[in-house]
Amino acid sequence: MFHFSNLVRSKGDPKIISTGPSSLTSADRLARGLGWFSIALGTLELLAPHRVTNALGMEGREGLVRAYGLRELFAGVMTLSVEKRAGLMSRVAGDGLDMVTLASELRPSNPRAGTVLAAMVMVGGITALDYMCAQDLKAQHDPRRGRKRLYTDRSGFPKGITAAKGVAALPRPTRSTATT
Amino acid sequence: MKALVWHGKEDIRCDTVSDPEIEHARDAIIRVTSCAICGSDLHLFHNYIPAMMPGDIMGHETMGEVVEVGSGVNGKLKKGDRIVVPFTIICGECEQCKRGNFSVCETTNRNKHLAEKVFGHTTAGLFGYTHLTGGYPGGQAEYLRVPYADATHIKVPDGMTDEQALFLSDIFPTGWQGAAQCDIEPDDTVAVWGCGPVGQMAIRSAILLGAKQVVAIDRIPERLAMAEAGGAITINFDKESVVERLNELTDNKGPEKCIDCVGFESHISMAQPDSVLDRAKQMFMLENDRPHALREIIYVCRPGGIVSIPGVYSGFSDMVPMGALMNKGLTIRTGQTHVNRWTDDLKQRIADGQIDPSFVITHTVPLSQGPEMYRAFRDKQDSCVKVVLKP
Ligand SMILES: NC(=O)c1ccc[n+]([C@@H]2O[C@H](COP(=O)([O-])OP(=O)(O)OC[C@H]3O[C@@H](n4cnc5c(N)ncnc54)[C@H](O)[C@@H]3O)[C@@H](O)[C@H]2O)c1
Ligand SMILES: [Zn+2]
Ligand SMILES: [Zn+2]
16 A cells, blocks of 8 residues: 655655554544534635625625634634644534524525525534534543552552662762851 | 554554664664653654654654664674663764763764754654654564664663663653752752653652652642652642642742653643643644743742753743743753663662662553553543553
8 A cells, every 4th residue: 555654764664554543533533524624614704705695695794704714713723733622612602603693694584594594504513513522522531531540559669768768869078158 | 563653643553564674784673572652752642743744653662672683783782682772862972972962962863954953953863753853763663673773772681571671761761860960969859840650750760869858740649649659749730839839848948959740731721821821822833832830840949949851842932931040040951861871870770679660650551552542641541650562
């Protein structure tokens, strides 16, 4: 199998033949997907807010959509980082904001009300996904997982602490202090 | 062979790779019998240190049996020898090696030009630790090629177990150097931030070196318990003020000697708002490090004291209190460990029964379980303090 990284190895270095199971869990991967989704959506909202406002019949609110785009980018970066749970929770909060904004566009006079409703259903689904993923990650990274042990018997000194104290202390010349 | 390979952030896999081959006359190849996961590996796991490449083999705490030697090893090693491999690759001949400054060996980094750009001057080549320090494949694998093997090894005496000897590769001399460079005197209080494997070794070293009292700081109960077992007074920074407790323990004067065994991934918590700000800046590449522990150390250290930093820092740290550092006349000592400077002495101390570094091992598992153990060690699950892998 071809592995790009093998190109930079020197002659005697091992090269990958086939890859095995990863330390990434399915929740880690889902978080990564959601993070990239945030980045994509954020970029669209920031650079082409008209497309969003036109589709949803909310012309004139491009400034707000841009701000949401920025928010989405921040959430995306956080979700792609090691602190993905904080990123996902910030996405959940953002989803809430999106819902409120969409709901305010759900007036009968809006010819795009159908699209708005569809968008709300989608945001609802994604919010559930964000939340579930955050919960999964919380469980997976919980430090309380596994046995609880205290290591009160692990001094590391086969002859005991008293014997260990100062055995490696150097004999020191008397310190040069001000003489009286 | 099987090896633990870095594929990206939080993505370590147990891959099948080709066996290493002798490339230079001074190379040797060992069959790995034991290797360990280090706190430094977590920095790579989190992709905080630049210049990792997908496909890099992890690991720099390794030992094993010599199976092949190059023609230039000149009898310093022979097939069948049991050796521990120091994480710093050394030539033994350059000006720095001659001074015992092994971790800044001038010869062994095969990507010197990169290191010179980033650090100003090159540092030694390291196993399994980014292309900045040579991009050498690491030792969490079944076999390891040891470059400059005539100098880069520590022979294991007969009768010493793998578990006793393995940590001569890194954490034992690292904790020791952290304490030794504090010039400990009999009336000193030595405070150690971080009770991970390095902190545990620093605590024991400070005891052996004759500190009056050793104070250990962390928040993980089992790590604090282990520190206490080693003779330290403990402070849980989640539950009490570190600065207040340290002052209380030192007649309000602060500890004379402070050792930072935390490094640049200081715990993030709302109780330490600076750590949250650091994390936010880190995310947007405005700062590399989270130096909360270092800030605290400089603040609480006694005037005229010594700050020793074995904890790893990666790049730029903001808001380090230079005013306190300068006005209190503190001395800073730091560095990747000059492993071979200390190992003859430490090996003897193990043999004499003064210390047995195996106390820190909490998990011994097959190499194939490496990927999940990276997570368990990072998340402090199953009371994990130190993982040894058996290929
Ligand atoms: N200088 C060297 O040559 C060298 C060699 C090995 C390791 N290291 C470095 O030493 C550091 C520790 O390594 P380790 O293997 O013990 O890692 P570790 O991650 O297991 O231990 C770090 C400990 O610090 C604690 N901690 C986090 N924030 C803290 C704070 N604000 N105050 C007090 N404690 C805090 C954590 O709870 C953890 O127990 C790492 O940065 C590692 O890279 C340096
Ligand atoms: Zn290490
Ligand atoms: Zn050298």
